[in-house]
Amino acid sequence: MTSVSPHKKAKALKPTSRRPAKELCSECGLCDTYYIHYVKEACAFINQQIGELEAQTHTRSRNLDNPDELYFGVHQDMMAARKQQPIEGAQWTGIVSSLAIEMLNRGLVEGVVCVQNTKEDRFQPMPIIARTPEEILAARVNKPTLSPNLSVLEQIEQSGMKRLLVIGVGCQIQALRAVEKQLGLEKLYVLGTPCVDNVTRAGLQKFLETTSRSPETVVHYEFMQDFRVHFKHEDGSTEMVPFFGLKTNKLKDVFAPSCMSCFDYVNSLADLVVGYMGAPFGWQWIVVRNDTGKEMLDLVKDQLDTQPVMSQGNRKEAVQQSIPAYDKAVTLPMWAAKLMGVVIEKIGPKGLEYARFSIDSHFTRNYLYVKRNHPEKLEAHVPEYAKRIVEQYKLPD
Ligand code: FAD
Ligand code: SF4
Numbered sequence: 001m002t003s004v005s006p007h008k009k010a011k012a013l014k015p016t017s018r019r020p021a022k023e024l025c026s027e028c029g030l031c032d033t034y035y036i037h038y039v040k041e042a043c044a045f046i047n048q049q050i051g052e053l054e055a056q057t058h059t060r061s062r063n064l065d066n067p068d069e070l071y072f073g074v075h076q077d078m079m080a081a082r083k084q085q086p087i088e089g090a091q092w093t094g095i096v097s098s099l100a101i102e103m104l105n106r107g108l109v110e111g112v113v114c115v116q117n118t119k120e121d122r123f124q125p126m127p128i129i130a131r132t133p134e135e136i137l138a139a140r141v142n143k144p145t146l147s148p149n150l151s152v153l154e155q156i157e158q159s160g161m162k163r164l165l166v167i168g169v170g171c172q173i174q175a176l177r178a179v180e181k182q183l184g185l186e187k188l189y190v191l192g193t194p195c196v197d198n199v200t201r202a203g204l205q206k207f208l209e210t211t212s213r214s215p216e217t218v219v220h221y222e223f224m225q226d227f228r229v230h231f232k233h234e235d236g237s238t239e240m241v242p243f244f245g246l247k248t249n250k251l252k253d254v255f256a257p258s259c260m261s262c263f264d265y266v267n268s269l270a271d272l273v274v275g276y277m278g279a280p281f282g283w284q285w286i287v288v289r290n291d292t293g294k295e296m297l298d299l300v301k302d303q304l305d306t307q308p309v310m311s312q313g314n315r316k317e318a319v320q321q322s323i324p325a326y327d328k329a330v331t332l333p334m335w336a337a338k339l340m341g342v343v344i345e346k347i348g349p350k351g352l353e354y355a356r357f358s359i360d361s362h363f364t365r366n367y368l369y370v371k372r373n374h375p376e377k378l379e380a381h382v383p384e385y386a387k388r389i390v391e392q393y394k395l396p397d
Pocket of ligand 1: 087089090091092093094095096097098113114115116125139140141142143144145146147149167168169193194195196197198222223274275276277278284285
């Protein structure tokens with residue numbers, strides 16, 4: 001007689017039901033499946049356990065005395081890279097989509113968890129298990145909204161798949177790692193992207209309407225290393241808005257509470273991470289965390305130009321000044337914002353120092369958010385590495 005796994009007796013929540021993490025829920029998708037059985041241990045917002053899961057995944061947790069590991073997590077290599085032939089319509093040069101296609105074509109995996117958008121709305125996420133290169137390509141470009149990527153987990157067991165690649169952001173990957181052993185897989189590969197300041201679909205609308213000159217034609221956007229938001233429009237034009245000119249007073253509560261309480265910007269538990277913020281403008285930033293990540297990257301190395309990571313400038317002053325500015329929701333007049341953007345771009349942090357600038361500004365902001373809104377969670381929810389990063393700055397009460 002075969003025994004039934006305990007989770008199979010659990011029932012997914014209805015889409016309208018309140019989630020166990022309440023307002024901190026990032027809609028990662030776990031609770032849309034019978035794996036909700038494990039939610040109390042697995043949810044990134046109920047049970048922060050990055051250190052333990054790092055040890056499970058990479059054989060050790062990060063060395064807090066190594067300055068690069070403190071910031072970027074366990075890794076064996078970092079580099080800047082870009083595809084020699086970029087994929088049209090990808091968020092950056094399409095390294096993520098290319099890697100997934102290569103793994104599928106070479107038979108390393110039978111399926112890829114990724115997120116397409118619905119037919120009606122280019123920003124409405126629709127997670128799938130892709131089984132063809134075309135389906136992976138159709139998932140290229142960021143859906144800058146909370147996305148229930150793990151909602152497809154039940155389909156894995158049902159399909160009998162044994163080798164799987166999951167593409168996802170930090171909160172999704174934390175929950176995935178916590179239930180990994182229950183999935184019945186022979187091999188799981190995890191390709192992560194950094195993630196910050198995500199929004200609900202309604203929040204995205206508000207952001208586009210308060211920030212872009214033509215919200216309805218935006219096809220994608222990114223907070224770039226030149227301290228501007230770059231909006232790409234349907235007609236191919238690019239609109240640039242300086243960070244310092246964002247209407248912080250209107251945008252203050254646009255970011256999801258989950259993202260205001262997140263300290264896993266760099267996706268600590270993925271095997272391989274592909275972002276942009278530690279690389280020069282126009283390049284992507286790659287962090288190889290373990291041997292599985294190295295095996296994955298080797299598959300596409302011949303399609304990439306690479307260069308070593310660099311670091312330049314000093315972020316500390318800019319971060320310290322951003323803390324009260326954000327806290328008091330100050331908005332600079334547009335001429336001053338543009339000027340400040342130009343000055344900072346000329347003398348400001350670049351490469352890994354820019355990544356540290358972004359991590360520091362978000363961790364200090366999020367630390368204050370948790371302290372004020374969920375003080376009872378502060379001690380256990382903020383990982384030790386984040387506490388050390390935040391301690392470098394003077395915070396308001
Ligand atoms: P593509 O080949 O275009 O593939 C993109 C992949 O992302 C697709 O496979 C798709 O399945 C997946 N995806 C899209 N939307 C989501 C989503 N909402 N949740 C989970 N998976 C998704 N990098 C930084 O360095 N710094 C940042 O601050 C940063 N912020 C980000 C914020 C968000 C909300 C997201 C989704 C990503 C962010 N990234 C950030 C990562 C970066 O923007 C690119 O996604 C990454 O560099 C890969 O680019 P690419 O051209 O190789 O991807
Ligand atoms: Fe469930 Fe994920 Fe929301 Fe946590 S973040 S309550 S695991 S859906």
